[in-house]
Amino acid sequence: MDMWDSVVEAIPIPGILVDQNGRILESNAAARQLFSDQINDRHYIAALRQPSILDALEQALASGETTSAQFLAADERGDVTFEATCTPVGDTGHVLACFEDRTAMEEAGQMRRDFVANVSHELRTPLTALLGFIETLRGTARDDTTVRERFLGIMEREASRMNRLVGDLLSLSRLEAEERLRPTDPVQLPAVVRSAVHALGPLAAEHEVHVTTSGLDGDFTVLGDADQLAQVATNLVENAIKYSGPGTNVDVSVQSTDAHPMIQGDAALLVVSDTGAGIDMFHVPRLTERFYRVDSHRSREMGGTGLGLAIVKHIVNRHRGRLRIESETGKGSRFLVVLPRGEARERHENSDELS
Numbered sequence: 001m002d003m004w005d006s007v008v009e010a011i012p013i014p015g016i017l018v019d020q021n022g023r024i025l026e027s028n029a030a031a032r033q034l035f036s037d038q039i040n041d042r043h044y045i046a047a048l049r050q051p052s053i054l055d056a057l058e059q060a061l062a063s064g065e066t067t068s069a070q071f072l073a074a075d076e077r078g079d080v081t082f083e084a085t086c087t088p089v090g091d092t093g094h095v096l097a098c099f100e101d102r103t104a105m106e107e108a109g110q111m112r113r114d115f116v117a118n119v120s121h122e123l124r125t126p127l128t129a130l131l132g133f134i135e136t137l138r139g140t141a142r143d144d145t146t147v148r149e150r151f152l153g154i155m156e157r158e159a160s161r162m163n164r165l166v167g168d169l170l171s172l173s174r175l176e177a178e179e180r181l182r183p184t185d186p187v188q189l190p191a192v193v194r195s196a197v198h199a200l201g202p203l204a205a206e207h208e209v210h211v212t213t214s215g216l217d218g219d220f221t222v223l224g225d226a227d228q229l230a231q232v233a234t235n236l237v238e239n240a241i242k243y244s245g246p247g248t249n250v251d252v253s254v255q256s257t258d259a260h261p262m263i264q265g266d267a268a269l270l271v272v273s274d275t276g277a278g279i280d281m282f283h284v285p286r287l288t289e290r291f292y293r294v295d296s297h298r299s300r301e302m303g304g305t306g307l308g309l310a311i312v313k314h315i316v317n318r319h320r321g322r323l324r325i326e327s328e329t330g331k332g333s334r335f336l337v338v339l340p341r342g343e344a345r346e347r348h349e350n351s352d353e354l355s
C-alpha cells in the first residue's frame with residue numbers, strides 16, 4: 001500500500017485511487033483539499049457525491065474501461081470546472097480518478113465566443129443601416145437629391161464607424177502579438193502628449209470642454225513606441241472630452257519622477273483628469289475589457305465601440321507600465337499612466353491577456 005500512496009501523491013493534480021468495492025484507498029493532498037481531509041477509507045459515493053463523477057467511477061469499476069466526466073467545484077476564485085478521468089489500473093481491479101482543472105480553457109472558450117458575438121453585433125448594426133439606406137436610395141428616394149445627400153452622409157458615418165472598429169481590432173491583435181516585446185526607442189513623452197492634445201482641440205471646442213495642461217513642454221524620454229504612446233494620450237483625452245459634457249474641465253499633465261512605487265523605478269506619469277460625471281465604482285475594474293461601455297447607448301452615439309481603454313491597457317502593459325483609474329460619481333475621473341522611464345528591470349508580467 002505504501003507504493004500506491006507514493007504514486008498517488010506524486011500525481012500533480014487531484015487524484016484518488018478506488019478499490020473494486022468502491023472504497024477510496026488513497027488520495028493525494030490536492031484531492032483531499034478538493035473534497036475533504038477525511039476521504040480515505042470511505043466509499044466514493046459518500047465522499048464525492050456529484051452524480052456525473054459517480055456514474056463515471058461506477059462504469060469504470062464495472063467495465064474495466066476508462067471513463068470521464070465533468071466535475072464542478074468552487075474555491076476562492078469562484079467556480080472551477082474539472083475534467084475527471086477514471087482509469088482502471090492494470091488488473092488490480094482498482095480505478096484511478098484524476099481531476100484536471102479545465103477552468104482556464106473553459107473561460108478562454110467563453111471569452112472567444114463572447115468576443116465573436118460582440119464583434120458581429122458591432123458590425124451588424126452599421127451594416128444593417130447601410131443596407132437599409134441602399135435599398136431606399138434604389139427605391140423611393142431615387143430621384144430626390146436632398147434626401148440622397150442626407151442618406152449618403154449617414155452612410156458615410158456608418159461606414160467610417162465600421163472602418164474604425166476594424167482598425168481598432170487590428171491594432172489590438174497587433175498589440176497582443178507584440179506585447180512581450182518591450183519597445184526600445186527613446187521617446188519624448190511630453191512632446192508626444194502635446195501633439196495628441198493639440199489634435200483634439202477641435203473636439204474639445206465642439207464639446208465645449210476646457211482643456212488645461214501642465215508639463216507638456218518638459219524634456220525627458222521614456223523607452224517606448226511613439227505612435228502607441230500618442231494613442232494612449234489620444235484615447236484618454238478623447239474619452240475625457242467626450243464623456244464629461246459641456247462646461248467641464250479636462251486636465252492633462254505629464255511629469256517625470258524618481259523611484260515611483262507603482263513600478264519600482266524612475267517613472268514618467270501621464271495624468272488625464274476631468275470634472276465630468278465620473279464613473280460608478282462598479283464599472284471601474286471592467287473599463288479596460290474589450291467592448292465594455294458604461295452607457296452603451298450614449299457611447300455608441302458618440303461613435304464609441306468600447307475598445308479605446310482596452311487598447312490603452314495593452315499599450316501600457318507592453319511598455320511595462322501601470323494604468324490606474326480613479327473615479328467618483330459626480331466629481332469626475334482620473335486616469336493615471338505610469339511608465340518606466342529607462343532601463344527598467346524586466347519583470348514577469350501577469351497581464352490579463354484578453355481584457
Ligand SMILES: Nc1ncnc2c1ncn2[C@@H]1O[C@H](COP(=O)(O)OP(=O)(O)OP(=O)(O)O)[C@@H](O)[C@H]1O
Nearest residue numbers: 239240243293294295299304305306307308309333
Ligand atoms: N473620462 C471618462 N468619464 C466618464 N466615463 C468614461 C471616461 N472614460 C471612459 N469612460 C467610460 O468607459 C467606457 C469605455 O471607454 P473606451 O474608451 O474603452 O470605449 P469608448 O470610448 O466607448 O469607445 P472607443 O474608445 O472605442 O471609441 C466608455 O464607454 C465610457 O462609458
Ligand SMILES: [Mg+2]
Nearest residue numbers: 239304308309
Ligand atoms: Mg474611448
